[in-house]
Amino acid sequence: MSASGSELPAIIERFLDSLTHARGRSPQTVRAYASDLAALLRFATNRGARRAEDIDLELLRAWLWDAQASGRSRATLSRRASSVRSFVRWCVEEGVMPSDAANRLRGPKAATHLPRVLGADTVRELLAVLETNVRESADPLALRDRAIVELLYASALRVSELVGVDVDDIDFSRRTVRVIGKGQKERVVPLGAPAATAAMDWVERGRPTVLAQAGIESPSPALFIGRRGARIGTRGVYRLIAGLLGEEVGSGQLGPHTFRHTAATHLLDGGADLRAVQEMLGHASLGTTQLYTHVSSARLREVYRQAHPRA
Structure with a gap:
């Protein structure tokens, strides 16, 4: 494709389409790229840059400076820099741009925050609450909620992975679950015995009851469904976990990822191999998994400070 025909809006649409169909990126990732590139398009258009070849390093740096002056966070600036580097690199590969104008573009480093992690006793107490709900409630969704939390903690799943699991993805004999990640x-991913039992209880007792109450004869293959029989969404899981963790003290976001962080940290605390944890979490980079070693070290230092007489 010649550079003269490379109008920015059309090129951005082509790039976003390639993310979905050629690279298999998730809808959430594509939306993030679309938002970042829409911001770049507005800025570039105001500067008179309407074609891909009009994008140069000076314009990109001015764009980031403008966003910073507008109060954008370091995390947002870093993500925008990463998005535009990917976009420009793709443009060069497609012959839309003659050279990589964004190769030297750097956003500020995002601040590193240690993830929120629950103590083992806290996890046991939360699961005990869900167990009590199963025994005392006539609502079949109590079985579902217990199974959701057990799977999040036992297998360190992302919430998007959890809601994508189908009934056939669980192998109860081998105690494993197949997930589609980023x-x-x-x-x-392996399942612990309590998680496998909770999932089995939901599949055999809770799920059929919900489907019968909803009058559904041809059910969704989804493992976790809502009261009307449709696959549960990420928002439903967030509401469940936020309600469960709402009274827990501490810093950091409250949500399904809390159990993922907690599972990874507890595995490392228990002596699990870092690369095994990386594989379980589905991290492309070992460096991402290493964040949890910092959490483990921080916990160790706190225990030392409280317990050692010469700390």
Whole structure:
């Protein structure tokens, strides 16, 4: 494709389409790229840059400076820099741009925050609450809620992975669950015995009751469904976990990822190999998994400070 025909809006649309169909990026990732590139398009258009070849390093740096002056966070600036580097690199590969104008573009480093992690006793107490709900409630969704939390903690799943699990993805004999992670990468993750039992109880007792109450004869293949029989969404899981953790003290976001962080940290605390944890979490980079070693070290230092007489 010649550079003269490279109008920015059309090129951005082509790039976003390639993310979805050629690279298999998730809808959430594509939306983030679309938002960042829409901001770049507005800025570039105001500067008179309407074609891809009009984008140069000076314009990109001015765009980031403008966003910073507008109060954008370091995390947002770093993400925008990463998005535009990917976009420009793709443009060069497609012959839309003659050279990589964004190769030297750097956003500020995002501040590193240690993830929120629950103590083992706290996790046991939360699961005990869900167990009590199962025994005392006539609502079949109590079985579902217990199974959701058990799977999040036992297998360290992302919430998007959890809601995508189908009934057939669980192998109860081997105690594993098949999930589709980022980049449409498939992995098989182990289940603990309590999680497998909770999932089995939901599949055999809770799920059929919900489907019968909803009058559904041809059910969704989804493992976790709502009261009307449709696959539960990420928002439903967030509401469940936020309600469960709402009274827990501490810093950091409250949500399904809390159990993912907690599972990873507890595995490392228990002596699990870092690369095994990386594989279980589905991290492309070992460096991402290493964040949890910092959490483990921080917990160790706090225990030392409280317990050692010469701390």
